[in-house]
Amino acid sequence: MKVSGFTFVRNALKFDYPIVEAIQSILPLCDEVVVAVGNSEDETLRLIQNIKSDKIRIIETVWDDSLREGGRVLAVETDKAFAAISPDSDWAFYIQGDEVLHEDDVEVIRDAMFAYKNDLRVDGLLFNYKHFYGSYDYVGESSSWYRKEIRIIRNKKNIYSYRDAQGFRKDNGKKLQVKPIRASIYHYGWVRDPRAMQHKQESFQKLWHPDEWVEKNVAKAEEFDYSGIDALGVFSGTHPAVMHQRIQNKNWKFDYDVSRKSFSFKDRIRILVEKVTGYRLWEYRNYKIM
Numbered sequence: 191m192k193v194s195g196f197t198f199v200r201n202a203l204k205f206d207y208p209i210v211e212a213i214q215s216i217l218p219l220c221d222e223v224v225v226a227v228g229n230s231e232d233e234t235l236r237l238i239q240n241i242k243s244d245k246i247r248i249i250e251t252v253w254d255d256s257l258r259e260g261g262r263v264l265a266v267e268t269d270k271a272f273a274a275i276s277p278d279s280d281w282a283f284y285i286q287g288d289e290v291l292h293e294d295d296v297e298v299i300r301d302a303m304f305a306y307k308n309d310l311r312v313d314g315l316l317f318n319y320k321h322f323y324g325s326y327d328y329v330g331e332s333s334s335w336y337r338k339e340i341r342i343i344r345n346k347k348n349i350y351s352y353r354d355a356q357g358f359r360k361d362n363g364k365k366l367q368v369k370p371i372r373a374s375i376y377h378y379g380w381v382r383d384p385r386a387m388q389h390k391q392e393s394f395q396k397l398w399h400p401d402e403w404v405e406k407n408v409a410k411a412e413e414f415d416y417s418g419i420d421a422l423g424v425f426s427g428t429h430p431a432v433m434h435q436r437i438q439n440k441n442w443k444f445d446y447d448v449s450r451k452s453f454s455f456k457d458r459i460r461i462l463v464e465k466v467t468g469y470r471l472w473e474y475r476n477y478k479i480m
Contacts, residue, residue, distance in 0.1 A: 191307055194275035194345070195220035195283045198267040200228030200253060202237055205393070206386040207287040208378055209234075210241055211432040215291035216283050217243055219299060226271040228253045249274050261354025261397045268351035279345045280307055286355070288379035289341075292430045295373035302371045303342065313349065313366035314358065315342040316477060318374040322381045324444035326429060326437050328422040330380075332453065333460050333470060340368055340477055341375060354398070357476035368477045376430060383442050384413035416444055420452040 195216045202209045213223055222245050227235050229252050238248055251270050257263040268284070275282055281303050285291065291299075299315070306312040316338050321330040340357050343349050349366065352359040358366055382390070388411055395404045409415070429437060453461065460471045 191281070191304060192276065192279045193220050193281045193283060193303065194279040195223035195285060196226075196268075196271040196275055197223070197285050197287060198226040198228065198251070198264075198271050199234060199238070199287045200267075201230045201232055201393075202234040202287060203232040204230075204386075205390040206382040208290060208433065208436055209287040210237065211290050211430070211436060212285045212287055213238075213241060213246065214243075214432045215293070215430055216285050217245055218293070218296050219291075219303075220245060220283055221279070222247055222276060224249065224271050224274045226251045226267055226274070228267060247274070255396075258397060258400060263397055264355035265351035265353060268355045272349075272351070273347070275345065277345070281342050282345050283342050284358075285341065285375075286379075288377060290376045290378065290430045290433055292374060292376060292428075293432075294428075298371060298373050299342070302369065302373075306369055310344075311367055312369050312480065313344050313346070313360065314340040314368045314477070316368040316370040316479065317341045318372075319377055320374050320425070320427075321377045321379075322425065323419060323422055324381065324416040324446060325442075326378075326381060326433075326440065327425055328444075328446055328448070329425045330419070331421040331423045331451075333457055333464075333473070334420070336474065337470070338370070338475075338477075339375070340366060352476065359476075365476065365478045367480050369480055376433070378433075384416065387414035387416075388412065419446075420457075421450075422446050422448055424448055 199209045224247050225238050226249050227238055251267060253263055272282060302315055318338055321335045323330050343358055349358050349360045360366055391414060392408055395408050464470045
């Protein structure tokens with residue numbers, strides 16, 4: 191069984207992405223990792239080049255900044271990386287620049303890839319998600335956070351990155367047939383120095399909206415205000431080992447009263463039903479579970 195990893199990144203230093211940790215976390219499962227490094231305003235290319243692994247293969251890309259509808263450029267860059275993986279790979283492991291895999295899940299994932307390797311009905315593997323917010327001590331609890339997404343796909347070129355690169359589709363928009371596995375992606379996209387977070391917000395909204403919209407709707411500030419969140423819980427598990435140094439170097443403080451919940455009426459109904467039945471009402475599912 192051959193496995194390729196793939197990812198894309200631009201301005202990793204400017205926006206404080208844990209891209210090195212993301213790549214390092216999937217290396218044990220991959221025979222190669224293709225990294226599409228976009229034209230950056232910082233030393234992102236050198237950062238990736240300095241990762242000590244002969245499994246990493248870099249392709250340099252230029253982002254089309256005119257693609258400003260729904261984050262489409264992110265999917266385009268994802269597809270560039272996917273297209274560059276070895277054609278003889280069985281599986282492709284996608285990791286974004288703010289996502290990290292826990293080492294405790296490596297064997298579970300490897301076993302699942304072996305188990306479904308020859309079952310061609312299975313297009314991909316579905317991961318659980320832990321979304322961190324404000325600091326490494328809190329996770330999102332509201333239904334606005336997606337619970338699951340595809341991160342391993344079969345190496346078929348009729349599969350492509352969908353919309354803003356959160357997930358994948360195939361054959362004229364058909365959802366992938368997937369198997370859920372007992373493994374989690376640790377998402378740190380909302381954990382960084384408030385100054386870096388503010389700069390990221392101002393820049394990344396331009397991937398979805400025109401300048402006029404950004405000027406009107408994105409607050410101008412020196413630091414991002416993390417207080418505007420509806421519900422958080424305290425994280426009681428362990429972080430991936432590759433994240434430990436970054437966590438130790440955290441240089442800002444964020445505290446949150448987890449007893450404060452700001453759920454809408456619709457969310458309260460959804461939470462109640464989910465507690466009783468395990469089913470989440472009105473959940474967006476970018477996949478079909480087999």
